[in-house]
Amino acid sequence: MTREKLTCVAMVVCDDIFRDSITGKAILVGAFSTITCPTFPARHPKLAVFFSITNGNGEYDLSLSIEQESTGLNLITLQGPLHASDPLGIADIELFLQGVEFPEPGKYWVKLECDGEIINQRPIMLLQATSNTEPTEETDQ
Numbered sequence: 001m002t003r004e005k006l007t008c009v010a011m012v013v014c015d016d017i018f019r020d021s022i023t024g025k026a027i028l029v030g031a032f033s034t035i036t037c038p039t040f041p042a043r044h045p046k047l048a049v050f051f052s053i054t055n056g057n058g059e060y061d062l063s064l065s066i067e068q069e070s071t072g073l074n075l076i077t078l079q080g081p082l083h084a085s086d087p088l089g090i091a092d093i094e095l096f097l098q099g100v101e102f103p104e105p106g107k108y109w110v111k112l113e114c115d116g117e118i119i120n121q122r123p124i125m126l127l128q129a130t131s132n133t134e135p136t137e138e139t140d141q
Helices: none
Strands: 007-014 016-019 026-029 034-037 042-054 058-068 074-084 090-102 106-114 117-128
Touching: 007 026, 007 106, 007 117, 016 042, 026 042, 034 042, 042 106, 042 117, 058 090, 074 090
Parallel strands: 034 117
Antiparallel strands: 007 042, 016 026, 042 090, 058 074, 058 106, 106 117
């Protein structure tokens, strides 16, 4: 059996993810790509990442990380094995990250890697609140 290359067909960063108890469908709450903070470093209490992968056939090493663009600093990495046996199937995966500390304003990348190769990534912008800006409820000091 030939080992296929995984494909990520969706990635969403949000506040929370729930599953409908009857249908099993994912309910994504509060999708975002920007966080405004009153001060830095800023600790984000909780964020969720939802991604859908397909084309799998074999054993894979998946990792999800958040990296600061300007410095390459890795803030957090979650890693684990994945077994897939149906290349036509789609697996919806949700991960929850708590207490991620962002050192300064700027662009950060949420990266999904399979066997060390990026298969999807999306940016999150961290902004410093000004006197005219209300901080979002997405961060703690």
